[in-house]
Amino acid sequence: MTQRIRPAWVGAVLLVLAATTIGSAQRPNLGELMREKLMHAETLVGAVVLGNHGQVAQSAAELVRLSEATTWSPLQTPQYLNHASQFRVAAESLEDEARARDIDGVSLAYMEMTLSCVQCHKHVRGARLGN
Numbered sequence: 001m002t003q004r005i006r007p008a009w010v011g012a013v014l015l016v017l018a019a020t021t022i023g024s025a026q027r028p029n030l031g032e033l034m035r036e037k038l039m040h041a042e043t044l045v046g047a048v049v050l051g052n053h054g055q056v057a058q059s060a061a062e063l064v065r066l067s068e069a070t071t072w073s074p075l076q077t078p079q080y081l082n083h084a085s086q087f088r089v090a091a092e093s094l095e096d097e098a099r100a101r102d103i104d105g106v107s108l109a110y111m112e113m114t115l116s117c118v119q120c121h122k123h124v125r126g127a128r129l130g131n
């Protein structure tokens with residue numbers, strides 16, 4: 001029995017790995033992106049409450065970045081796209097208000113953003129059930 005690893009096999013394995021990597025880069029895992037969203041949203045609660053504008057601006061910027069990635073979805077209803085754009089607008093205004101150090105503006109944008117999370121999820125669940 002030979003102990004040598006055949007180059008053809010190594011090539012095949014590398015090809016599969018490359019294809020998987022390219023595939024997932026083109027179509028980001030929505031669950032992963034959403035868990036990242038949740039992480040930033042959780043950090044935000046504390047930052048908003050404590051008036052930590054620097055942290056709010058940073059987390060909001062991350063959410064804006066993620067909102068670009070999560071426009072891809074298995075669901076392309078007009079309502080879904082509407083929720084996605086509401087989320088994005090609210091996250092952008094959250095970042096702006098935090099940079100302007102306006103705590104009232106920050107609170108309002110934070111609530112609007114959180115509301116869009118809840119409303120989009122409600123819509124997704126309804127669409128799944130065929131409503």
Ligand code: HEC
Nearest residue numbers: 031034035037038041073080083084087116117120121124
């Ligand atoms: C435009 C629509 C939309 C918005 C806005 C949105 N989500 Fe989601 N979210 C989804 C979809 C679609 C899924 C996938 C549902 C599924 O596959 O079951 C999801 C799934 C999730 C999950 C479960 C991930 C997993 O698989 O474990 C979490 C957590 C989550 N979202 C958090 C958030 C948070 C926090 C926000 C707001 C900061 C948010 N989402 C905003 C559409 C949205």
